[in-house]
Each structure stands twice: as C-alpha cells, then as structure tokens.
Amino acid sequence: MVRRLSVPVVAPVWAPVWALVWALVWAGAPVQAPAHAQDRFITLASTTSTDNSGLFAEILPRFQAQSGIAVRVVAVGTGQAIRLAERGDADVLLVHHKPSEEKFVADGFGLERHDVMYNDFVVVGPAADPAGIKGMVRAREAFAKIARGRHLFVSRGDNSGTHRAEQSIWRASGSDPAAGRGKWFREAGAGMGAALNTASGMNAYILTDRGTWTSFSNKGSFAVLVEGDPALFNQYGVIVVSPERHPHVKADAANLFVAWLTGAAGQAAIAAFRKRGRQLFTPNAKPSTGN
Amino acid sequence: MSILPLSLDEVSFRAGDRALLDGISLTIESGPKTVILGANGAGKSLLLRICHGLLGPSGGKVRWAEGTTRQYERQAMVFQKPVMLRRSVAANVAYGLRLRKIEAGERARRVADALRRTGLTDFADQPARLLSGGEQQRLALARTWALEPEILFLDEPTANLDPGATRAVEEIVSGFHDSGAKIVMTTHDIGQARRLADEVIFLHRGRVAERAGADRFFAQPSTEEAAAYLRGDLLW
Amino acid sequence: MGQAFVLALQLIAALDAELLEIIARSFAVSLAAVAIAAAIGLPAGAALAVYRFPGRRAVIVLVNALMGLPPVFVGLLIYLFLSRAGPLGFLGLLFTPTAMIIAQAVLVTPIIVAICHRLTRDLYEEYRDQLCSFGARPHDAVRTILWDARVSLVTAVMAGFGRATAEVGAVLIVGGNIAGLTRVMTTTIALETSKGNLALALALGLILVLTAIGVNAVAMSLGGVSAYRRG
Numbered sequence: 148m149v150r151r152l153s154v155p156v157v158a159p160v161w162a163p164v165w166a167l168v169w170a171l172v173w174a175g176a177p178v179q180a181p182a183h184a185q186d187r188f189i190t191l192a193s194t195t196s197t198d199n200s201g202l203f204a205e206i207l208p209r210f211q212a213q214s215g216i217a218v219r220v221v222a223v224g225t226g227q228a229i230r231l232a233e234r235g236d237a238d239v240l241l242v243h244h245k246p247s248e249e250k251f252v253a254d255g256f257g258l259e260r261h262d263v264m265y266n267d268f269v270v271v272g273p274a275a276d277p278a279g280i281k282g283m284v285r286a287r288e289a290f291a292k293i294a295r296g297r298h299l300f301v302s303r304g305d306n307s308g309t310h311r312a313e314q315s316i317w318r319a320s321g322s323d324p325a326a327g328r329g330k331w332f333r334e335a336g337a338g339m340g341a342a343l344n345t346a347s348g349m350n351a352y353i354l355t356d357r358g359t360w361t362s363f364s365n366k367g368s369f370a371v372l373v374e375g376d377p378a379l380f381n382q383y384g385v386i387v388v389s390p391e392r393h394p395h396v397k398a399d400a401a402n403l404f405v406a407w408l409t410g411a412a413g414q415a416a417i418a419a420f421r422k423r424g425r426q427l428f429t430p431n432a433k434p435s436t437g438n
Numbered sequence: 439m440s441i442l443p444l445s446l447d448e449v450s451f452r453a454g455d456r457a458l459l460d461g462i463s464l465t466i467e468s469g470p471k472t473v474i475l476g477a478n479g480a481g482k483s484l485l486l487r488i489c490h491g492l493l494g495p496s497g498g499k500v501r502w503a504e505g506t507t508r509q510y511e512r513q514a515m516v517f518q519k520p521v522m523l524r525r526s527v528a529a530n531v532a533y534g535l536r537l538r539k540i541e542a543g544e545r546a547r548r549v550a551d552a553l554r555r556t557g558l559t560d561f562a563d564q565p566a567r568l569l570s571g572g573e574q575q576r577l578a579l580a581r582t583w584a585l586e587p588e589i590l591f592l593d594e595p596t597a598n599l600d601p602g603a604t605r606a607v608e609e610i611v612s613g614f615h616d617s618g619a620k621i622v623m624t625t626h627d628i629g630q631a632r633r634l635a636d637e638v639i640f641l642h643r644g645r646v647a648e649r650a651g652a653d654r655f656f657a658q659p660s661t662e663e664a665a666a667y668l669r670g671d672l673l674w
Numbered sequence: 675m676g677q678a679f680v681l682a683l684q685l686i687a688a689l690d691a692e693l694l695e696i697i698a699r700s701f702a703v704s705l706a707a708v709a710i711a712a713a714i715g716l717p718a719g720a721a722l723a724v725y726r727f728p729g730r731r732a733v734i735v736l737v738n739a740l741m742g743l744p745p746v747f748v749g750l751l752i753y754l755f756l757s758r759a760g761p762l763g764f765l766g767l768l769f770t771p772t773a774m775i776i777a778q779a780v781l782v783t784p785i786i787v788a789i790c791h792r793l794t795r796d797l798y799e800e801y802r803d804q805l806c807s808f809g810a811r812p813h814d815a816v817r818t819i820l821w822d823a824r825v826s827l828v829t830a831v832m833a834g835f836g837r838a839t840a841e842v843g844a845v846l847i848v849g850g851n852i853a854g855l856t857r858v859m860t861t862t863i864a865l866e867t868s869k870g871n872l873a874l875a876l877a878l879g880l881i882l883v884l885t886a887i888g889v890n891a892v893a894m895s896l897g898g899v900s901a902y903r904r905g
Contacts, residue, residue: 190769190850195868199865199868199869204853219769219850219852219855220852220853221769221850221851221852222851233759234757234758234759234760235757235758235759235763236757236758236759236768236769337868338868339868340867340868340869340870341867341868343870344867344868344870344872362869363869363870364869364870364871364872365870365871365872366870393758395758395766487803490807492803492806492807510806510807510808510809511809514807515807517803517804517807520804521800521801521803521804523801523818523822524821524822524823524824524825525821525822533808533818534808534809537808537809537810537814538809581808585808
C-alpha cells in the first residue's frame with residue numbers, strides 16, 4: 148500500500164487512474180475472498196427488531212464457532228423479509244407474525260415452522276401521558292382512549308410484524324385510526340428504531356417490541372405506559388426456505404442452524420443475552436421440534 | 439501526382455440572406471506564394487476555410503486535381519489563433535503524425551526536424567499552453583511542417599503578434615515555400631503582403647476584385663477598390 | 675453536536691478496527707463503482723460532445739435527467755435483477771459487495787456522462803477546426819479531448835465518487851447491510867440512527883464528511899500540480 152502511494156508523486160496526472168485501477172483490484176478481493184474463507188454461509192432474513200437489539204451479534208458467532216457456518220443477517224421488516232425469502236434471496240427466515248409465517252409454509256415457500264423465542268410489545272409515550280393510559284391493563288382500551296382523544300400516535304406503517312400486531316390491536320379496540328390518518332394518526336413507514344425516533348420527535352404514542360425499546364438510546368422523556376396484556380405477546384418463529392422451491396437454498400446448513408437455535412445451545416444463548424442488565428428474549432422452542 | 443491545382447468554380451457562401459462569398463472562381467497552382475489580401479470582413483478567412491474543407495460552400499464547387507477521400511492528409515492550415523493541445527511542445531508536433539500512423543522512428547525524426555526549423559528545440563518538453571503568443575504560432579507552424587503538406591493555408595498567422603514574432607513567422611513561411619510547399623495566406627497587412635506575396639488575390643465584399651502578380655498589383659492596381667485599399671482609404 | 679464531534683475524534687483516534695474496516699469497504703466499493711462508471715461514462719460523455727446523430731439532444735436530456743435517479747429506485751431495480759427470482763439471480767450476487775458496486779455504478783454513470791459532456795463540449799468547440807485540419811476522425815477527437823480535459827474531468831469523477839459514498843438507499847437494498855460483509859459508512863449511519871445512537875451516527879457522518887474532504891483535497895492538489903505542469 149505504501150509502495151502504491153508513491154505513484155502519484157511520480158506522475159500526478161496518472162494518480163486518479165491508478166487509484167481507480169487499484170480500487171478495482173482491491174474491491175474485487177473481498178468479493179472473491181468469501182468463496183474460499185467463508186464458503187459455508189447462509190443468509191438469514193430477519194427483522195430490524197431482533198437485529199437492532201444486538202441479539203444476532205451476540206449469538207451468531209457462537210453458532211459459527213461450533214459449526215463453521217457464517218450467518219449473514221439481512222434485517223428488514225417482517226413483510227419484506229418474507230418477500231425476500233419467497234423470492235429465494237434468503238436461506239432462513241426468522242420473523243414474528245405467526246399467521247404470515249404459517250401462510251409462507253402453507254404456500255410451499257418454507258419447510259417446517261418452529262417457535263424460537265418470545266418477548267412482548269409495550270405501548271410507550273411521553274411520560275407526561277396526555278391521554279392518561281398509564282397502567283391500563285388492556286392495550287386495546289388504551290388504543291381506544293388515544294383515538295378518542297385524538298392524541299398523536301405513530302404507526303410503523305410498513306407491514307412489519309410489529310405493524311401487524313399494532314393493526315390487530317386497533318381492530319380489537321373498535322376504533323378506526325384510518326379516519327385520523329395524516330392528523331393524529333401518523334404512519335412512519337419505517338423500521339422500529341426510526342419510528343421510535345419519529346415518535347420521540349413528535350411526542351406521540353407508539354407500539355414497540357420490548358427488545359428494541361430496551362436497547363434504544365434516544366428515549367428522551369419517554370416511558371413504558373402499557374405492558375403485560377396477553378395481546379402484547381410477541382412470538383418469533385424460524386423457517387428454512389424450501390429447497391424444492393429454490394434449489395440453490397443451502398437447506399443442510401440452514402437446517403443445522405435451526406436445529407442449533409431451537410436446541411439447548413441456541414436456547415441457552417438467547418436466554419443469556421442481556422442488554423442494560425435485562426433479558427430481552429425468552430427462549431420457548433419446543434424440544435420435540437428440534438431436528 | 440499532386441493534389442494541385444485547386445479550382446473553385448462559382449463558389450458562394452451565404453449566412454441567411456447575406457452572401458458572404460459570391461461567385462468566386464479561382465485556380466490555385468503550385469509554385470508562387472499566394473496572398474489573399476482584403477479588409478476585415480471581406481471574406482478572406484471564410485474563403486480559406488472553404489478551400490481547406492472545414493466548411494462546405496453554399497453553392498459552387500471546390501475541386502482538387504487529384505480527388506482523394508482523405509483530403510486533409512496532404513494539406514495543412516495554420517489558424518489566426520492557434521489551438522494548443524494540452525500537452526508538451528513535442529507532443530503537439532507528434533499529434534498529427536500519430537493520426538497519419540507515421541511509425542515511431544520517422545515520427546521522432548520529423549518532430550526533431552520541425553522543432554529545429556522553428557527554433558523550438560529547447561522548448562520540446564514544455565507545456566505548449568505556457569508558450570508566448572509568438573512561440574505558439576511557431577509551434578503551429580512546426581506542427582504543419584512535420585506533416586509535410588503539399589499546400590499550406592495560413593489565416594492571418596501574425597495578426598496578434600509583435601514585430602519580432604511576426605518576422606520569425608514570416609521566415610518560417612518562406613522556408614516552407616523554399617522546401618516546395620504551396621503557400622496560401624490571408625492578411626490585411628499590406629506590408630506583410632509586400633514582403634511575402636508572389637501573387638495577390640484581392641478580396642472585396644465577398645468577391646475577387648483583382649488577381650495579379652505582386653509587383654504589378656502593388657505598382658499599378660487595376661481596380662479602384664484595390665487602389666483605395668493600398669492608399670489606406672476606408673473602403674466601407 | 676459537540677458530543678458527536680468528540681465521539682468522532684475518539685473513534686478516529688482509537689482506530690477502531692471495525693470502523694476502519696467499514697471505511698475501507700466504503701472506499702473500495704465506491705472506488706470500484708466509480709472506476710466502472712468512469713470507464714463507461716467518460717468516453718460516452720466525450721462522444722456526446724463530438725458525434726452528431728439524430729436523437730442526440732434527446733440523449734443529453736435523458737442523461738441529465740438520470741443524474742437525479744433516486745437511489746432507492748435504482749436499488750430496487752438492481753434487486754429485482756439480482757434476486758434469485760430475477761433474470762440474473764443465478765449469479766448469486768445479491769447481498770454481496772459486487773451488487774453494491776453495480777448499484778453505485780448505475781447511479782454514478784449518468785453523472786459522469788453528463789459532467790464529462792459539459793466539460794468536453796466546450797473544449798471540442800475550441801478544438802474542432804484544428805482537429806479537423808489535422809485529419810482527426812471523430813473517434814480520434816473523442817480520445818484527444820478526453821486526454822486534454824483530463825484535469826477538469828477529475829471533477830466529474832470526484833462528483834461521481836461523492837454521490838457513490840454518500841448514497842444509502844441503493845446499497846441498503848442490494849447489499850442488505852450485513853455486518854462484516856456489506857455494511858458501509860452510510861448504512862451504518864442509518865442503522866445507528868435507528869438504534870437511537872444519534873451521537874454515534876453523527877460521529878460516523880462527520881468521519882464520512884472528513885474523508886470526503888480529504889479525497890477532494892488530494893484530487894484538487896493533484897489537478898493543481900498537473901495544471902501547472904501542463905498549462
């Protein structure tokens with residue numbers, strides 16, 4: 148590298164050309180390198196809520212150390228993650244919207260669905276709580292109260308698992324937030340973290356998964372207002388993409404990963420993951436499903 | 439076989455409704471240095487460009503004795519304001535030779551010869567754009583010298599130069615002539631025409647007013663316009 | 675803001691290995707993309723300045739319009755091509771640095787074509803008669819004006835490089851922001867922002883700005899030296 152740098156001094160005119168040629172050669176290297184060093188890798192399509200919490204960074208290296216398989220995480224919303232997997236752009240899917248996951252399997256895109264872990268959703272908002280929902284037991288009643296008072300509410304609006312959970316709570320609440328669209332009901336169309344930033348900026352209520360909330364650093368004056376409702380239960384499932392549908396899918400490696408994740412080692416790793424002193428996910432794979 | 443003589447038959451050039459050149463019929467033979475003389479706006483530069491082939495005439499015909507598809511290869515032109523390529527003096531001279539696919543040894547020989555003839559040998563490695571106006575015009579001549587053209591068009595090559603630089607350019611032009619190239623040059627400088635011309639084509643308002651041997655033209659112009667121009671009257 | 679600035683300096687001073695890797699990857703991807711875009715865009719821009727053909731104006735208008743291509747749109751387009759279900763899916767390039775290079779090259783090429791066209795058009799205007807007199811054919815003229823405009827063309831390439839390093843929408847979609855593989859400066863900034871680590875995101879942004887300033891300064895000084903040497 149130092150040797151190359153002497154080139155511009157000799158021939159300044161050629162420096163940009165040199166730099167480009169050099170960059171081409173060099174950029175090609177990391178592209179080709181994984182073919183040897185990391186030829187065993189799988190692509191995991193997952194959600195921003197799990198990735199942003201730091202869970203994958205914590206547990207995946209353990210799986211790699213044990214199996215020699217690297218897991219490349221593409222973190223998007225649940226809806227987009229499922230679409231990626233449907234197109235064959237991932238080997239494994241780890242998301243949190245059971246009805247969509249079951250449909251994915253039923254449509255032949257995936258093999259078996261396994262429970263992995265859960266956490267819960269919480270309703271957060273300004274600690275001053277203008278809508279007065281703090282301590283309410285039922286999330287749907289809290290939502291109804293927000294709608295009646297036309298208090299600002301930020302919706303994910305991105306077809307993610309959290310968005311769908313939010314929509315089912317709205318349906319149960321008996322109020323129609325669509326009427327307030329653009330007024331008190333604000334659809335962010337963004338990931339969990341970005342939506343939290345938005346809500347914080349607007350002093351609006353928002354539904355979030357506890358993992359993202361706990362690890363989120365820009366809380367400002369926000370606080371958890373409603374939690375513990377069974378309707379706020381947030382189950383994560385994992386599915387290997389069907390190699391019959393997409394022959395290039397690395398089903399063997401993917402099955403190994405699912406077996407590890409739902410087996411004793413993976414479940415223990417999930418339970419051991421802590422952020423700010425708190426456990427964010429509770430493992431709940433059924434022992435019988437490990438293959 | 440030579441591409442000369444060059445003949446123009448009823449050549450005209452129009453810009454909109456205005457005829458900038460009209461009814462020009464000329465034959466340009468090899469040999470004598472031809473100077474196209476006339477006031478600014480008489481159409482000298484335009485005529486030269488049409489002869490060289492940079493512009494097509496609106497009417498009439500321009501014909502070379504030997505029709506050739508690569509008409510530029512045997513002629514060259516020096517412009518009033520020379521365009522210096524952004525590279526060294528030697529590379530400027532070599533440029534045209536490369537286009538003609540002259541092989542490297544011959545190219546080097548011709549570049550060295552052209553630089554020597556124009557007194558630019560010491561500047562060979564300098565950026566052409568940093569030369570003075572006179573040196574740039576000498577470089578323009580060196581570039582054409584290296585091409586060994588049969589005919590060389592020069593469009594007011596000394597219009598922007600001081601007397602010293604003008605003299606140097608005129609000497610090089612004479613050297614071209616001595617080496618056998620046909621010189622066709624425009625000027626509005628009567629003194630320069632006297633010094634260089636073997637024959638004069640006097641252009642007035644887009645027409646050839648008079649064509650004569652230099653001695654006769656300067657001693658006894660046959661048209662009133664030429665006489666007035668030589669006296670220094672304003673012709674417009 | 676002040677906190678972010680301190681953090682940025684700390685990150686630089688600590689020579690954090692992961693950060694250095696991300697910076698290096700950003701540069702490698704963007705330089706490769708710009709190299710490809712320049713290899714296509716510079717000759718194309720100069721050709722637009724030299725050749726006269728029917729529809730030339732339309733092409734110029736189109737290229738200028740494409741300068742403003744939304745990165746997300748390009749990302750989506752490249753994604754659809756590279757996806758396993760897409761026409762180039764068999765290459766397995768999605769979520770690799772190569773995919774990011776392709777996306778950035780698509781974004782940057784119109785910029786280089788358009789700027790190169792503007793720069794060489796004026797130069798060709800000046801050169802045309804002289805080159806014609808030398809007997810240069812159009813493809814000779816393209817090569818000549820590219821070479822003679824080389825100092826100012828650095829600007830075109832730098833503008834392309836700036837666009838490449840600054841964009842996030844396209845590389846996020848086709849690269850997937852995979853840690854250690856396709857995570858670059860801009861996607862890291864987006865990620866840290868969504869985690870609420872605003873100070874860290876801002877610090878990374880400052881580093882991006884600083885590197886951009888450094889690259890431009892180097893390019894400018896090289897251009898200056900060259901301008902002095904070549905006149």
